[in-house]
Amino acid sequence: MSLLNFLVDIEGFLSPEEEEFIYSKIKSLPDNAVIFEIGAYKGRSTVIMGYACIDTKRKIYSVNARNDLVDVWKQNINRHKISEFVNPLVGTSDEILERWLETEGENTMDFALIDGSRGYPDILKDFEAAYPLVKEGGYIAFHNIEERQNAGFVWYEVAAKTLGNHELCKNLASGQKFVKGFCKRAHGKNLTKDMLLKITHNAGFFSCCTIRLQEIVKFFNENKTLPSSVDSTHQFEFYKAKTEDNLMPVFFNAEAEQMDLACSWPVNLQMDCMLIQFDNYKKIDFENLKGFIHKYFMPSMEVLKYTYEYTKKYSLDYKNLCSVFYRGNDKAIEMDLPSYDSFIEKAKEVKANNPDIKFLVQTDEVEFSSEFIKAFPDSIFFKELPMISKQQTSILFTLPREERAVFGAKFYSAVLSLSQCSHVITHSGNCGLWLTLYRGHANNLHQIHNGIWM
Numbered sequence: 325m326s327l328l329n330f331l332v333d334i335e336g337f338l339s340p341e342e343e344e345f346i347y348s349k350i351k352s353l354p355d356n357a358v359i360f361e362i363g364a365y366k367g368r369s370t371v372i373m374g375y376a377c378i379d380t381k382r383k384i385y386s387v388n389a390r391n392d393l394v395d396v397w398k399q400n401i402n403r404h405k406i407s408e409f410v411n412p413l414v415g416t417s418d419e420i421l422e423r424w425l426e427t428e429g430e431n432t433m434d435f436a437l438i439d440g441s442r443g444y445p446d447i448l449k450d451f452e453a454a455y456p457l458v459k460e461g462g463y464i465a466f467h468n469i470e471e472r473q474n475a476g477f478v479w480y481e482v483a484a485k486t487l488g489n490h491e492l493c494k495n496l497a498s499g500q501k502f503v504k505g506f507c508k509r510a511h512g513k514n515l516t517k518d519m520l521l522k523i524t525h526n527a528g529f530f531s532c533c534t535i536r537l538q539e540i541v542k543f544f545n546e547n548k549t550l551p552s553s554v555d556s557t558h559q560f561e562f563y564k565a566k567t568e569d570n571l572m573p574v575f576f577n578a579e580a581e582q583m584d585l586a587c588s589w590p591v592n593l594q595m596d597c598m599l600i601q602f603d604n605y606k607k608i609d610f611e612n613l614k615g616f617i618h619k620y621f622m623p624s625m626e627v628l629k630y631t632y633e634y635t636k637k638y639s640l641d642y643k644n645l646c647s648v649f650y651r652g653n654d655k656a657i658e659m660d661l662p663s664y665d666s667f668i669e670k671a672k673e674v675k676a677n678n679p680d681i682k683f684l685v686q687t688d689e690v691e692f693s694s695e696f697i698k699a700f701p702d703s704i705f706f707k708e709l710p711m712i713s714k715q716q717t718s719i720l721f722t723l724p725r726e727e728r729a730v731f732g733a734k735f736y737s738a739v740l741s742l743s744q745c746s747h748v749i750t751h752s753g754n755c756g757l758w759l760t761l762y763r764g765h766a767n768n769l770h771q772i773h774n775g776i777w778m
Contacts, residue, residue, distance in 0.1 A: 334400050336368025338467070338496070343372050345493040346437070349463065350376035353434050357382045360424075360433045360457070362417045362450055363440030363467075364388040367400035373437075374406030384410045385424075387417050389440065417441075421453040430456045439467035444474045444632055448625075451483055458501050465498040477632055481740070485618045486580065502583055521551035526561040528718070529732055530739075530754035531597075533621060538595055540620055541613075545590040554581070554620065563732040565725045573624060574729055575736060580622035585615030602659065602752045604778045606766040617761055623740060630708075630737035638684075638704050640741065645684045646674050647742035648696065648703075649750040649759055652689035654718050662751050662772045664695045670749050670770050670777065671700060684745055686738050687711065688719050706738045 338346065350359060350373045359377075364370050364386045373384050388397050394414055401410050413420050417440050424432075436454045441447060451464065458464055464487060468475040479497050484490060487499025521543050525535035536556055543551050557570045564571060572578065592609040594600040623631070634640065648671060652661060675681055683703040687693055690711045697703055709731075712719055723731055739755065742748070743762040750756035752773040760769060771778045 334368040334371060335366050338369055339494050342494050342496045345496060347372050347376050349498065350435065353382065355380040355382065357434035358432060359384045360436045361386040362438050364397055366393055367397040369439065370410060371400060371404045371406060374404065374409050377409040382409060385413055386410055387413045387420050389416050417450050418453060421457065424457060431459045433458045434462045436464045438464065442468065442474055444477055447475050447478045448482065451478055460501055462501050463498050465496060467496050469497045470495045477635060481628055481631060485622060486583065519552040520555065522555040524558045526559060528754065529736060530758045532559045533758055534600060534754050535597055537616060538593065538597065540616060541591050541593045542595060548589055562720055563728045565729065571729055574733060575624055575627060577622040577624050580619055583619050585619050587612045587615045601754045601757050602773055605757065605760040605769060605771050606778065608760065608766065610764055613761065614764055623736065627733050627737045630734050631740045634706065634737065634741050640684065642744040643746050644680050644682060645745040646681050646747035646749060647745035648683050648685040649742055649756060650687040650689065650692045651753055651755050652687065652692055652714060653712065654716050655753060657716060659752065660774060662775065664692055666772060667749060668696060668699045674747050674749065681747065684742060686742055689714050708734050709738060
């Protein structure tokens with residue numbers, strides 16, 4: 325059908341392709357599907373979904389916070405004769421979603437369209453509130469994902485890592501809530517101590533992450549199931565103000581660990597703690613590891629807030645950025661660090677092939693920063709993160725204990741920003757490994773180890 329023939333009288337913001345996508349998605353839902361729309365404006369998207377409900381028992385619950393548009397919205401619904409499929413809800417999305425949870429409960433929606441407020445905090449809040457209300461196997465869609473500082477940030481940095489079966493259409497993105505049963509956690513009345521996994525390794529931030537990932541994958545490969553619980557409360561000791569502090573909720577999203585994940589058994593992962601960080605990252609089994617990364621290493625809201633602030637403060641246009649990561653100082657104890665010139669020459673090569681590219685640089689060495697900026701004066705550095713002159717120590721140990729957790733969160737968020745760039749220049753090590761793991765692929769990855777670009 326040509327939707328435009330029906331909708332010429334209603335103003336809206338969806339492109340024709342996006343309208344067809346929404347219409348087809350609603351048509352594909354069960355006949356008794358519950359559809360929830362946040363942000364109705366004058367009702368164009370509401371009417372599109374309404375036409376997809378004809379001859380079914382589907383029901384649309386449409387939220388409109390614009391009191392000045394409520395009458396026009398309802399008139400459009402009535403004029404197109406779809407009122408039997410639409411329940412108009414006037415008010416703010418947070419109020420209505422909270423009321424829905426109280427009256428209808430979790431796992432009661434088949435599809436949710438988030439297209440209300442254009443502000444990042446509101447969009448994130450809508451997703452967090454809607455997610456538990458959507459059924460397993462149901463869908464959540466976002467409009468305006470090209471706004472990377474707002475809806476796009478929530479989609480790419482939160483929703484896309486929580487949802488599967490992604491579909492993109494112009495400025496619209498949709499994902500499916502995982503169905504339980506892909507790979508369940510160990511559970512039941514006869515739960516034994518063997519189903520609990522306790523990890524106590526301590527070192528740098530991403531060294532802790534690497535050992536944690538290895539231990540979880542090792543458990544999965546040996547038991548063909550996930551642990552019922554992963555206790556990492558004794559990790560990240562170097563970042564704690566007090567020994568008894570638990571930094572896991574500071575760095576990671578605990579709720580993500582409740583997700584089931586899809587993966588094949590066994591998972592291919594190098595289990596030697598030294599070899600994995602110095603291996604060729606192009607060999608990584610990204611497809612099977614991404615579920616583990618999303619489940620056990622989803623950044624906390626605080627960390628994502630820092631990443632969002634970096635994106636906004638520095639106007640980061642990731643598709644035209646190349647990240648440059650140089651971890652110096654005490655890293656020289658573990659490995660032969662590449663020369664500054666090798667990084668600069670590789671950056672020149674990337675620039676020659678991509679004239680519009682700029683460089684987003686993270687380093688802990690003042691000397692590297694100085695040399696790189698001489699070659700590329702318009703490079704971007706995270707001013708929130710300190711650097712020190714070349715020496716055999718880590719920045720972390722120059723900071724007071726009470727400042728280390730915040731430093732860890734800001735450093736972690738900087739690596740997340742680096743992972744979004746279209747190109748990456750890095751040397752081997754746990755930091756480079758996790759930059760690549762969060763990236764989820766090895767496209768345009770330039771990794772140097774022992775003086776050789778892989």
